[in-house]
Amino acid sequence: MAQFNSLLLFLALSTVVVVAFVFVARSTRNPAEVPYGAVTGVRRRLFWVMSVALLGFLGLTLPLLPYPHADQKPDRVVHVRARQFLFEFSDKAFPEGDGMAVPAELPPVKAGELVEYRVSAVDATHGFGIYNEKGDLIHQVQAMPGYVNRLRVRFPSAGTFQVLCMEYCGVGHHVMRATIEVAAN
Amino acid sequence: MSTESVTTQLPPAQEASLKKLTLIWVLTMLALFPILALLGGLMRSAQANLVTNLPADRFYSFMTLHGVGMVGTWFVAAMAGAVFCLRRYVAVSVKVNWIAYFGTLLGVVLLLACTLIGKYGAGWYFLYPLPFKAMGAWEGWATATFFATLGVLGVSWTLWSLDLVRAIAVKYPLSAALGWDCIRGKKDAQEVPPSVLISLVATLANLVGLVTAVVLLVLLAIEHLGGGTPNDALLLKNLTFLFGHLLVNITLYFGVAMVYELLPAYTGRAWKNNKLIAIAWNIVLLLVILAYFHHLYMDFVQLRWMQLVGQISSYMSAIPAAVMSIFGALANLYRSKMRWTMASSLLFLGVLGWTIGGIGAVIDSTVAVNLLFHNTLWVPAHFHTYFLMGLTLMVLGGCFHIAEALSGEIEKKWLSKLVLVLMCVGGYGFLLMFYISGADSVPRRYASYSPDIAQGIIHAKIATAFVAVFLVGLLIYIWETGRRCVRAFRAV
Numbered sequence: 001m002a003q004f005n006s007l008l009l010f011l012a013l014s015t016v017v018v019v020a021f022v023f024v025a026r027s028t029r030n031p032a033e034v035p036y037g038a039v040t041g042v043r044r045r046l047f048w049v050m051s052v053a054l055l056g057f058l059g060l061t062l063p064l065l066p067y068p069h070a071d072q073k074p075d076r077v078v079h080v081r082a083r084q085f086l087f088e089f090s091d092k093a094f095p096e097g098d099g100m101a102v103p104a105e106l107p108p109v110k111a112g113e114l115v116e117y118r119v120s121a122v123d124a125t126h127g128f129g130i131y132n133e134k135g136d137l138i139h140q141v142q143a144m145p146g147y148v149n150r151l152r153v154r155f156p157s158a159g160t161f162q163v164l165c166m167e168y169c170g171v172g173h174h175v176m177r178a179t180i181e182v183a184a185n
Numbered sequence: 186m187s188t189e190s191v192t193t194q195l196p197p198a199q200e201a202s203l204k205k206l207t208l209i210w211v212l213t214m215l216a217l218f219p220i221l222a223l224l225g226g227l228m229r230s231a232q233a234n235l236v237t238n239l240p241a242d243r244f245y246s247f248m249t250l251h252g253v254g255m256v257g258t259w260f261v262a263a264m265a266g267a268v269f270c271l272r273r274y275v276a277v278s279v280k281v282n283w284i285a286y287f288g289t290l291l292g293v294v295l296l297l298a299c300t301l302i303g304k305y306g307a308g309w310y311f312l313y314p315l316p317f318k319a320m321g322a323w324e325g326w327a328t329a330t331f332f333a334t335l336g337v338l339g340v341s342w343t344l345w346s347l348d349l350v351r352a353i354a355v356k357y358p359l360s361a362a363l364g365w366d367c368i369r370g371k372k373d374a375q376e377v378p379p380s381v382l383i384s385l386v387a388t389l390a391n392l393v394g395l396v397t398a399v400v401l402l403v404l405l406a407i408e409h410l411g412g413g414t415p416n417d418a419l420l421l422k423n424l425t426f427l428f429g430h431l432l433v434n435i436t437l438y439f440g441v442a443m444v445y446e447l448l449p450a451y452t453g454r455a456w457k458n459n460k461l462i463a464i465a466w467n468i469v470l471l472l473v474i475l476a477y478f479h480h481l482y483m484d485f486v487q488l489r490w491m492q493l494v495g496q497i498s499s500y501m502s503a504i505p506a507a508v509m510s511i512f513g514a515l516a517n518l519y520r521s522k523m524r525w526t527m528a529s530s531l532l533f534l535g536v537l538g539w540t541i542g543g544i545g546a547v548i549d550s551t552v553a554v555n556l557l558f559h560n561t562l563w564v565p566a567h568f569h570t571y572f573l574m575g576l577t578l579m580v581l582g583g584c585f586h587i588a589e590a591l592s593g594e595i596e597k598k599w600l601s602k603l604v605l606v607l608m609c610v611g612g613y614g615f616l617l618m619f620y621i622s623g624a625d626s627v628p629r630r631y632a633s634y635s636p637d638i639a640q641g642i643i644h645a646k647i648a649t650a651f652v653a654v655f656l657v658g659l660l661i662y663i664w665e666t667g668r669r670c671v672r673a674f675r676a677v
Binding site for chain 2: 002003004006007009010013014017018020021024025027028030031032033034039042043046047050051054057058061062064065066067068084123124125127129131135136137138139140141142144145146147148149150151162164165166167168169170171172173174175
């Protein structure tokens with residue numbers, strides 16, 4: 001939904017811009033001297049409209065940062081390690097080194113609980129992108145060697161969610177994926 | 186016969202040499218652009234399943250060549266065009282300009298070798314440590330050659346940039362050239378054309394980016410040649426994106442400098458520097474550097490204040506661009522006796538593309554939105570808008586202006602209209618598919634799409650058709666501009 005709204009906003013604003021440019025282009029059919037004061041007046045209005053709009057959007061969107069809050073405690077922690085070209089999941093921290101972990105069956109996460117994915121990588125930088133069953137990207141974070149990025153997710157409902165690699169990581173980038181099973185709470 | 190009547194700061198022999206060099210730059214761009222565009226079309230065709238026998242390693246090496254090639258081609262074309270316009274005010278070193286040309290050519294040869302022969306495919310932004318994690322897709326020599334490419338291009342372009350700063354500083358004190366005297370309201374402040382101010386801002390920011398690239402290359406050399414420990418991936422990512430972000434943005438500014446310089450010749454109205462333009466471009470110099478943080482929003486380990494500065498500076502940078510440059514261009518045009526030619530129409534359409542690209546960019550520079558758009562096709566959507574329908578059209582307009590003026594051969598109106606229609610329909614159709622794909626969460630940089638991303642395949646099919654339309658317009662433009670350049674070259 002947010003993606004669709006952003007696309008609509010983009011198309012709407014682009015249409016306004018195109019209309020303005022066409023208006024100006026057509027005005028050259030009737031050339032005339034334009035008073036400097038009229039031009040500066042329009043420019044001043046444009047400045048204020050843009051400044052207010054941009055400050056307004058800053059005010060609305062800056063509180064919505066996706067970064068974890070220190071005072072929030074996750075219900076479940078899942079460790080994720082990305083490597084060319086697969087994701088490994090574990091309930092425990094991965095040992096030092098870049099050897100493959102022994103695959104283990106993880107209990108599914110539960111809908112509604114706050115899950116913290118601690119995401120890292122062993123080789124290149126990858127991207128950990130979570131897609132819902134409709135194919136919409138709902139969360140993502142980078143997976144970088146030497147760092148652990150903490151992504152907190154609350155799945156709204158049970159289902160099967162796909163993980164796609166969102167950062168170009170080499171020749172297998174487009175086939176690098178995983179599955180997250182979310183159980184009902 | 187040339188119809189150009191611009192004064193020049195260069196003595197006659199150097200003026201002739203710079204004219205020849207500029208024509209060679211234009212012809213080089215006209216040769217490289219369609220090849221690189223075809224590579225891009227091939228990539229979209231592969232994503233559309235129209236081309237099914239392109240192996241992934243080839244796809245990604247073409248992607249790397251397309252990215253580095255396009256960024257490099259448009260940087261040199263924009264800078265060469267700006268230098269040509271600026272010769273009216275400052276005396277550049279024509280020798281250094283020739284060195285920059287041959288250095289660029291050498292870089293192109295090295296790039297072709299590492300990508301086409303070596304199949305180097307780490308992407309144009311070579312995100313550490315991927316160049317060294319080929320997984321057999323490319324050899325070590327290809328990686329080394331790629332970094333040699335960057336070294337050669339970096340040295341050539343640094344010399345070129347320093348010469349431009351030198352030439353400006355010889356004519357104008359720094360306080361005048363950056364508009365500080367004008368801002369302070371200094372009496373008898375030296376009048377500085379806006380194209381000089383903008384080019385200086387662009388070059389200073391470019392030098393920051395080039396120094397960053399040097400630091401990057403040195404750190405990599407220490408790790409891989411000096412036996413050093415692995416570098417810090419987050420530090421290198423910051424350096425890489427600072428370099429890349431600055432390079433593409435200042436390329437756009439050189440295009441804008443050409444608009445400031447050339448548009449008045451078609452509208453018949455002067456576009457002089459003033460206090461507000463000077464303030465705007467000084468703000469741009471600061472904001473363009475700070476805004477690079479918007480490339481690292483999805484690195485949650487990045488310092489929080491950097492993320493906030495990234496969004497704030499990205500938003501704020503829209504104001505000087507829109508209020509001074511874009512509005513200024515429209516005000517210069519409004520009810521003027523505008524001569525609508527292919528050159529002036531391309532300049533106008535380039536400003537339009539820049540504006541539309543800016544809308545997509547500001548939306549994506551919102552952290553909360555970036556969570557859902559980062560590394561989807563929304564990202565190539567907005568930067569292709571800036572570059573293809575913004576900067577490229579500005580530079581193509583400038584190049585046709587130069588070709589027409591130096592050859593004396595006036596355009597054929599019906600052919601010019603055909604070119605403009607084909608490029609606009611083809612270009613915006615191609616871009617719309619990127620935006621729709623991005624909103625549909627289709628990831629970027631995928632050699633192919635699996636059935637659960639079927640919408641990506643459909644959008645790519647439609648995009649490929651629009652690419653074909655654009656290319657027809659481009660080929661006509663190349664023919665019309667190229668033969669005028671050859672004619673002008675013989676006459677110089």
